[in-house]
Amino acid sequence: MAFGSWLRKNAEKYLMEAARDSVAARYPEYCAKPYREKGLVPFLWLNVFVPVYLAVPWRVRRKIILFTSYPGGRRPSWKKFD
Amino acid sequence: MSNDNLRIIIIGGGAGGISAASTSKSVAPAASVTVFTEFEDVAYSPCGIPFVLGKEIPDFERLFLQTSEHYASIGIDLRLKTAVTGIDLEGRTVSVGADKFPWDRLIIATGFEYEKPEIPGIDLEGIHYVKNIRRAMEFDKILDSVKKVVVMAATPLGIEIAGNLAHRGLETHLVDEGAWLMSEVADPDIMEPVQKSLEELGTVIHFGVKVLEFRGAGGKLKSVVTTGGEIECDVAVIATHKKPNNRIAREAGVEIGSTGGIMVDDHMRTSVKDVYAAGDCAEVVHGVTDIPIQGLSGSHAYSQGRVAGANAGGVERAYDPVFVPWGMVGGQVQIGGVSLGETLHKALGIPHFVAAATGISRARYYPGVTRIRVKLIVDPETHRVLGAQMSGGEGIKERADFLAFSIKRGARIEDFAWMENVYSPPIGALMEPIALAAQAGLAELAKKK
Numbered sequence: 001m002a003f004g005s006w007l008r009k010n011a012e013k014y015l016m017e018a019a020r021d022s023v024a025a026r027y028p029e030y031c032a033k034p035y036r037e038k039g040l041v042p043f044l045w046l047n048v049f050v051p052v053y054l055a056v057p058w059r060v061r062r063k064i065i066l067f068t069s070y071p072g073g074r075r076p077s078w079k080k081f082d
Numbered sequence: 083m084s085n086d087n088l089r090i091i092i093i094g095g096g097a098g099g100i101s102a103a104s105t106s107k108s109v110a111p112a113a114s115v116t117v118f119t120e121f122e123d124v125a126y127s128p129c130g131i132p133f134v135l136g137k138e139i140p141d142f143e144r145l146f147l148q149t150s151e152h153y154a155s156i157g158i159d160l161r162l163k164t165a166v167t168g169i170d171l172e173g174r175t176v177s178v179g180a181d182k183f184p185w186d187r188l189i190i191a192t193g194f195e196y197e198k199p200e201i202p203g204i205d206l207e208g209i210h211y212v213k214n215i216r217r218a219m220e221f222d223k224i225l226d227s228v229k230k231v232v233v234m235a236a237t238p239l240g241i242e243i244a245g246n247l248a249h250r251g252l253e254t255h256l257v258d259e260g261a262w263l264m265s266e267v268a269d270p271d272i273m274e275p276v277q278k279s280l281e282e283l284g285t286v287i288h289f290g291v292k293v294l295e296f297r298g299a300g301g302k303l304k305s306v307v308t309t310g311g312e313i314e315c316d317v318a319v320i321a322t323h324k325k326p327n328n329r330i331a332r333e334a335g336v337e338i339g340s341t342g343g344i345m346v347d348d349h350m351r352t353s354v355k356d357v358y359a360a361g362d363c364a365e366v367v368h369g370v371t372d373i374p375i376q377g378l379s380g381s382h383a384y385s386q387g388r389v390a391g392a393n394a395g396g397v398e399r400a401y402d403p404v405f406v407p408w409g410m411v412g413g414q415v416q417i418g419g420v421s422l423g424e425t426l427h428k429a430l431g432i433p434h435f436v437a438a439a440t441g442i443s444r445a446r447y448y449p450g451v452t453r454i455r456v457k458l459i460v461d462p463e464t465h466r467v468l469g470a471q472m473s474g475g476e477g478i479k480e481r482a483d484f485l486a487f488s489i490k491r492g493a494r495i496e497d498f499a500w501m502e503n504v505y506s507p508p509i510g511a512l513m514e515p516i517a518l519a520a521q522a523g524l525a526e527l528a529k530k531k
Contacts, residue, residue: 015431016426018429020425022428034260035260054431058430061431062371069374070339070345077347077348078348079348079402079403081369
């Protein structure tokens with residue numbers, strides 16, 4: 001698996017877990033207890049990667065995401081809306 | 083190159099492939115257009131399959147939108163049950179076994195495949211995927227003789243299948259690792275009415291459990307073992323993630339993006355000259371975040387196919403980044419939205435606030451009136467609406483389309499708060515629920531100042 005795909009797959013998984021926990025805390029009446037894997041790898045993603053990711057300002061983070069989304073950071077030509 | 087001699091080959095006969103073929107033929111009538119599909123049929127609606135299985139739609143024949151003969155009559159060479167085995171980008175041919183077919187323009191529309199979970203027993207008889215109509219017809223016959231079904235994963239398809247099989251009268255268990263339905267794309271307050279509706283239909287929902295094993299006897303499925311216990315069943319439906327079917331494109335050397343989809347630009351051009359891609363095998367750009375995404379709806383695939391087909395036929399056409407209006411029925415409840423919900427905004431860390439309210443679909447005294455919950459996700463700096471989610475008894479699809487169009491054009495929460503709306507007792511309430519949500523959001527903002 002290419003680095004971009006590996007990073008995206010894992011980042012998505014653990015960012016989603018953290019976000020779902022946060023949303024569940026906001027709407028506890030609608031939520032059950034989710035299944036969570038235990039161990040060092042999930043611990044590191046959730047307690048190192050997620051806080052570091054969220055500490056970076058969105059504008060910077062978006063640029064990093066876009067850079068790692070395309071080989072060599074080369075985005076194909078698409079209209080921009082912002 | 084003159085369009086008179088143009089040879090266009092399309093790999094795939096789903097929404098993307100068929101719309102590409104029809105559009106190519108219409109913009110370049112003299113071109114030869116050939117569609118290769120490994121399957122027996124084209125031009126049917128796979129999205130209708132759960133509703134036939136649930137007996138909401140009486141038969142599979144209604145899902146067919148066109149006949150194969152129709153495509154022959156408009157000059158498209160349709161090769162059914164013909165799997166393309168390779169693409170030679172240098173020699174500009176596709177291979178079907180030992181046979182080679184030359185092309186001047188190639189459109190890859192190979193669609194998706196389900197991610198096969200790595201779980202012991204996954205190959206047992208009795209485990210099904212819902213995608214191909216012929217396999218669904220066979221599954222429908224099997225369902226006549228079964229009593230208990232386990233549906234794995236509360237994805238949109240999983241919810242449609244679970245609701246429909248419960249409607250059919252089967253004991254249906256929906257198993258999911260999440261804390262609420264569709265927790266990867268939707269928010270818990272939006273999904274709560276769907277959960278209630280599914281449970282009223284008889285679906286047993288097992289939240290927060292992981293499937294550990296499919297257990298069988300004599301090669302046939304007998305039960306599903308989960309972290310929450312063992313569930314006896316006759317069949318199981320796997321409704322896990324869809325992934326792009328990019329194998330032959332990747333092997334040929336066409337560039338693949340980080341989503342696993344084929345990278346394309348707004349003309350659906352791939353990294354290789356004269357090679358296009360459309361539909362679930364391709365990744366496109368998300369209009370709000372600019373991030374590539376993949377695996378959208380049939381209507382997205384259809385539109386992308388039209389763009390790819392027109393460009394392959396020599397008529398320039400562009401495809402905009404997507405804002406993804408979506409909608410579906412879960413149990414008896416309509417849900418939908420645009421772009422990302424609250425959970426996904428949190429996951430990506432996009433600054434936002436939530437504006438939400440519950441309104442009604444018709445005049446409060448009119449028979450059939452239902453509640454509609456609307457959530458708008460708003461940029462705190464610009465007040466532009468970034469996304470929305472809704473649930474209710476009616477009118478969700480139209481609101482999702484309207485919101486997607488408005489968000490694409492940069493509408494702000496103030497625009498929605500003071501929007502005009504239709505008032506007519508049988509079809510619309512005095513106060514539009516979208517406006518109520520926006521007004522509630524503005525009131526919250528005013529309190530914080």
